[in-house]
Amino acid sequence: MISKSNLNKAALFIALLFHICGLIGILLTPYKEWFISITPIHLLLMAALLIATHRKKSKQFFLFFLITCTAGFLIEAAGVSTAAVFGKYMYGETLGLQLFNVPLIIGINWFIIIYCAGMFTQAYENYMLQRLSKGGFLVSKQLQAASFIIDAVFLTVMFDWVMEPVAVKLGYWQWQNNHIPLFNYISWIIISALLLALFRKLNAGSRNIFAVHLFIIQLLFFLVLRTFL
Template sequence: MKSIELSQKYHQYKSLVLILILVIFYLVGIVGLTSSFREDFLPLSFMNLLISFIVLLLALKNHSLRFYTFVVAGFSIGMVAEWIGVHTGLLFGNYIYGNNLGPILYGVPLIIGINWVMLTIISGSIAERFKIHWFLKAVLGTFLMLFLDLLIEPIAIISDYWTWSGDIPFSNFVGWFMIAFVIQLLYFSMKLGEQNTVATVLYILQFVFFLILNIVL
């Protein structure tokens, strides 16, 4: 019984520490991107996403082969979809990536593939809290991802994350929904849904982060 209590306290304190790390990084990000040092902070955006993903992995309880199979599959689906989008204009519309998202492979920043996986997991952590069929959880998780994209798009354009040839097309949101739904279906069909406090807080932090930037910038 004592060992169980110690394990619970360990996971509780671990979650608090990881949440604190995320809060600090996102606060620094908000201050930096809304200050006169904005241009210096923008190239560090991919580092913020990478650190967020690492913290998320540390917080998750499931580190099975099945989970990492999903990570590789989700990353690959996201990267292939983005490659198609960048080089053909299909799925999302005509756009190109800028220089503030780190290393680029065939026109697509590697962090974008990671971000597809991260957004799936943090949106899925909220959907997992509902006692509904896993298919409906995938649908809910997809809408949560789409909701974040609505906030991200305006900031991405003014931050040189990516650029559209004209206004943001409606096809972008349709394409985003389709790809997000495919990855969410994979996630929940593999029974990987996890009610994780850190993951849920990360979703909320991203929502608040981009909402504030939309208001201030």
């Protein structure tokens, strides 16, 4: 049976391989459209790796997974049909099979972003609490919770800000008049705060170093594409 350490190393290798190959394929080869077209497979693989590397596969974790995927899809469906959630936008065909004009894979994407941001923040929080504890400082549970939500929401919205222009260029979705409204980011703040509060309430997190690495890898992936695409 593969050890957790080796599983994390294997997951990190696969994630790096896929993202580096994706960058090369999109930026430097004539097969750009093919690399873009396998985005749904890529997202499914990354989600599978996150689930595989999650240490405590409890009912709470799978409940968080189900709620986040479902809520993400339904929010996007409401957003596309009413333009009242994020602004006026529509999905292209790049992300695959659709229901209510929304790709089914989009719920998985919400899970990946929220889960990785939550894990990243939790890892940082644990590190800081240990440092403060050694210095004799105690932080209340309320302050810990507030700090977690604020930090994780910042990471989530920052990730969306980096991703948005790239997603448009890759044909994931299009905004009316090619303008990304400020309202989009305000909605991301509210929705991600609620989902991250659920992440903490259900205690869905357990130490998952791969999730931290994947957040950094994906952020760098979109930063490179945003710079050179």
